Amino acid sequence: DTGVSQNPRHKITKRGQNVTFRCDPISEHNRLYWYRQTLGQGPEFLTYFQNEAQLEKSRLLSDRFSAERPKGSFSTLEIQRTEQGDSAMYLCASSSMSSGSYEQYFGPGTRLTVT
Amino acid sequence: QKEVEQNSGPLSVPEGAIASLNCTYSDRGSQSFFWYRQYSGKSPELIMSIYSNGDKEDGRFTAQLNKASQYVSLLIRDSQPSDSATYLCAGRRNNDMRFGAGTRLTVKP
Secondary structure, eight states: OOOOEEEOSEEEEOTTOOEEEEEEOSTTOOEEEEEEEOTTSOOEEEEEEETTEEEEEOTTOOTTEEEEOTTSSOEEEEEOSOOGGGOEEEEEEEEOTTTOSOOOEEOOOEEEEEO | OOSEEEOOOOEEEETTSOEEEEEEEOOTTOOEEEEEEEOTTSOOEEEEEEOSSEEEEETTEEEEEETTTTEEEEEESSOOGGGOEEEEEEEEETTEEEEOOOEEEEEEO
């Protein structure tokens, strides 16, 4: 069990560019979550996958954000036409449905800076 | 009103003391609660979860849940300087997890 991994760890981009982040969950965890966290706030839910199905998406999530989990393993989060307000830490978490505990384990995060 | 509220702190305790962190929630449909520790610049790390009313102990940590009062707390016994961090409370309804803004704890040697 190597934990949740995320890449890249840091991303600096110019406003208007597209960025893509990757998350590899703990092996055999079938639930995967994306969150965004800004300074002084707790993580804010973005979207949730169970296996390859995207089951929930925050109503606050702009259409510029899209996420995929094509084979039920790793997931990608893409932000199109980035804005300065997108600057944040993007966190991925995974949990196991079989455990029944709903405990989520976070990856190290991807820190995005939009200039 | 935020769904999960925490005192932002900072909370300062001397080394060896008991640190008490509190959290209230508004969604009575919340099914379970979680405490995470987050060091500056790092991601949240799960400390423990609690589902039922009462206390749950794990080492130096005790979580307490009172569903009638919609109140969750975390006690840290024998606080160490390494416990200095932000502590996040989260409540879950189905697959929806809502986090508080966190309480910053400082343990002074």
